[in-house]
Amino acid sequence: MAGAVEFILETQGLTKEFAGFVAVRGVNLQVRAGTIHAMIGPNGAGKTTVFNLLTKFLIPTAGRIHYQGREITKARPADVARLGLVRSFQISAVFPHLTVLENVRIALQRRLGNSFHFWRSEAVLDGLNERAHALLADVGIGDFWALRAADLPYGRKRALEIATTLALEPEVLLLDEPMAGLGHEDIGRISALIRRVAKGRTVLMVEHNMSVVAELSDTITVLQRGEILAEGPYGEVSRDARVIEAYVGTGHG
Amino acid sequence: MDRRLLPAIVLLGVALAAPFIVYPVFLMKVLCFALFACAFNLLIGYVGLVSFGHAAFFGGAAYITAYSVKVWGWPTEAGLLAGIAVAALLGLAFGAIAIRRQGIYFAMITLALSQMVFFFCLQAKFTGGEDGIQSIPRRPLFGVIDLKNELTLYYVVLAIVLSAFWLIYRTVHSPFGQVLKSIRENEPRAVSLGYRAEHYKLLAFVLSAALSGLAGSLKSVVFQLASLTDVQWQMSGEVILMTLVGGLGTIFGPVVGAVVVITMQNYLAPLGEWVLVIQGVIFVVVVLAFRRGIVGEISAWLSRLRA
Ligand SMILES: Nc1ncnc2c1ncn2[C@@H]1O[C@H](COP(=O)(O)OP(=O)(O)OP(=O)(O)O)[C@@H](O)[C@H]1O
Ligand SMILES: [Mg+2]
Numbered sequence: 001m002a003g004a005v006e007f008i009l010e011t012q013g014l015t016k017e018f019a020g021f022v023a024v025r026g027v028n029l030q031v032r033a034g035t036i037h038a039m040i041g042p043n044g045a046g047k048t049t050v051f052n053l054l055t056k057f058l059i060p061t062a063g064r065i066h067y068q069g070r071e072i073t074k075a076r077p078a079d080v081a082r083l084g085l086v087r088s089f090q091i092s093a094v095f096p097h098l099t100v101l102e103n104v105r106i107a108l109q110r111r112l113g114n115s116f117h118f119w120r121s122e123a124v125l126d127g128l129n130e131r132a133h134a135l136l137a138d139v140g141i142g143d144f145w146a147l148r149a150a151d152l153p154y155g156r157k158r159a160l161e162i163a164t165t166l167a168l169e170p171e172v173l174l175l176d177e178p179m180a181g182l183g184h185e186d187i188g189r190i191s192a193l194i195r196r197v198a199k200g201r202t203v204l205m206v207e208h209n210m211s212v213v214a215e216l217s218d219t220i221t222v223l224q225r226g227e228i229l230a231e232g233p234y235g236e237v238s239r240d241a242r243v244i245e246a247y248v249g250t251g252h253g
Numbered sequence: 254m255d256r257r258l259l260p261a262i263v264l265l266g267v268a269l270a271a272p273f274i275v276y277p278v279f280l281m282k283v284l285c286f287a288l289f290a291c292a293f294n295l296l297i298g299y300v301g302l303v304s305f306g307h308a309a310f311f312g313g314a315a316y317i318t319a320y321s322v323k324v325w326g327w328p329t330e331a332g333l334l335a336g337i338a339v340a341a342l343l344g345l346a347f348g349a350i351a352i353r354r355q356g357i358y359f360a361m362i363t364l365a366l367s368q369m370v371f372f373f374c375l376q377a378k379f380t381g382g383e384d385g386i387q388s389i390p391r392r393p394l395f396g397v398i399d400l401k402n403e404l405t406l407y408y409v410v411l412a413i414v415l416s417a418f419w420l421i422y423r424t425v426h427s428p429f430g431q432v433l434k435s436i437r438e439n440e441p442r443a444v445s446l447g448y449r450a451e452h453y454k455l456l457a458f459v460l461s462a463a464l465s466g467l468a469g470s471l472k473s474v475v476f477q478l479a480s481l482t483d484v485q486w487q488m489s490g491e492v493i494l495m496t497l498v499g500g501l502g503t504i505f506g507p508v509v510g511a512v513v514v515i516t517m518q519n520y521l522a523p524l525g526e527w528v529l530v531i532q533g534v535i536f537v538v539v540v541l542a543f544r545r546g547i548v549g550e551i552s553a554w555l556s557r558l559r560a
Contacts, residue, residue, distance in 0.1 A: 055445065057441065057444075057445075076449065077444045077445065078444050078447050078448055078449040078450070079447075079449075081444070081445055081446060081447035082447045086445060086446070086447075087445050088445075089441065089442065089445075093439055093441065093442040093445075094439070094442070095434070095435045095438040095439055095442065095443075096438060096439075097434075097438055098434065098435065098438065102431070105431075106431065106432065106435045106443070106446060107446050109428060109431065109432070110446065110447050110448065112428070114428045115428055115429060115432045115448070115453075116429050116452075116453075116456060117427060117428050117429055118423070118424040118427045118429040118430065118456070118460065119420070119423060119424075119427065120423075120427050120428060121423070121426065121427065122426050122427055122428055122430065122431055124428060125428055125431065164446070168446060168447065
């Protein structure tokens, strides 16, 4: 079944109201399996809200969400993660007082099925170390495994977050501004990393950095005031007069 | 030998020798409250939830043990288990209602629920109202160990409390403890990795309740008494005080806090109501000046020395 659907993630009429303010209005989003799909738009356009709706951190006011052909509108956030739809956060989300290795192990641990075992020693988790080290090496932070996550430089935290997400072997990765706050060098490294991990997966990402969007994405959806303004490949969307106006209007390049 | 074991061995030696120097009933009281505080700390220190209703588990279990041993004639070990089981069930009920709330709301709901348990105990026939359940017989443990001997009782209580400490330590350092830590550090992230945070918090709450129940049950065996004092909201306040004074989130903090508070109550008892005032002052001073508690401040000071 999963292989048969063209759009791995699809919404119909997705709407979210906050106390009378409509942050997302009637969004019909279609993410094609195996592609990198970017969502762009000015600040406050509703991008993060859409992510929160897709991953069930928020309950939609109206509309429906389908993932791999099954409806997940009413699923719980932990459950969509188990189905392979895994998100990152706009502000880098690591477990600061755990070590870098432990951060990745948390993600690997769930599959062992011992996460409620309070009577066993945490030494049983050591079996995961090899896989955890491999994942860290894969994103280029293998040497930092013993540090506390809080002590990593910001760009490396982003890499750790991606390694942790990849540990779940997700089908779809939702990345909320993976380049935010990164320096030039880190941007190059993380965007190469995203391109690499996108092989055999689907990536939906929110990003303000246009050169990254241009370079990575197959399809772009432009959101403005909660509604889809335009959609298509970069070349098309970037010439769209309404898109240019929306960006010039808010001072975005 | 592992040098980290040294303090534990010294403490064990002190605990074994103590009843020859200090009145055993006083020591057992300290042990019961140290366990209560550690059980409470499992929740506040490792999950970050402040319960204001732990008296319900402590006192509820005390009544159940008292009643089953005295009226039904159950052996002591069965009475203890019954107390733990009822406390765990109460914990499950409280937790199911409160666990999705945070901060002050969680504290308020647990307080409200524990007041319901208090009024139930006040009204119900089996608790003996104002008198409580008195002169609970100390039936031999497993039919052979004579608990009427105060020294024997002390060592039995010590063994049970140490096993419970070990279980708490194990829980904190288990696969489950690891997930708890991640939830406390960054709950949305843990959820986005597929962990249903409420389930983990609920299990921690039930464990904390069950161990608080064990503390209450032991207390009723030691004092041969279960009374309204055990389920009253002041008891919930006292355990918070002990944990904060000792240092929350540290393994030994609550034990030290219990020793300090119980000793103080004991020696200041002649001052009557003034004990409460003095406790209140200490509470304020700790909250304002020693936020990490006694053990927390000492270990922070030691690590500064080393650095
Ligand atoms: N929980 C909330 N309650 C009320 N309003 C909210 C909430 N979350 C978001 N909003 C509002 O919804 C609108 C969309 O916010 P959102 O965070 O989705 O924007 P965004 O496109 O991600 O912006 P940015 O580029 O700055 O990250 C904003 O006006 C915001 O203030
Ligand atoms: Mg955003």
